[in-house]
Amino acid sequence: PLPSGGPEGAGPLLQLREEQQQLELGRRREQLREAQQRLQEVALEAQQAQLKRLRQTSERYWEQL
Numbered sequence: 001p002l003p004s005g006g007p008e009g010a011g012p013l014l015q016l017r018e019e020q021q022q023l024e025l026g027r028r029r030e031q032l033r034e035a036q037q038r039l040q041e042v043a044l045e046a047q048q049a050q051l052k053r054l055r056q057t058s059e060r061y062w063e064q065l
Helices: 007-064
Strands: none
Touching: none
């Protein structure tokens, strides 16, 4: 016989659903953490490239004087 899905089956199903939601939430948090880390790395690389260009521009300026 198949389970009736009555009230006696609701507890474990609700618990399973809550566990699935917690797992999904954990995955989303991890994805956000990884995306934030990548964003910080990209921002740092962009800043370093900007500083390098600024130094080069400054050096050319002072060489012309």
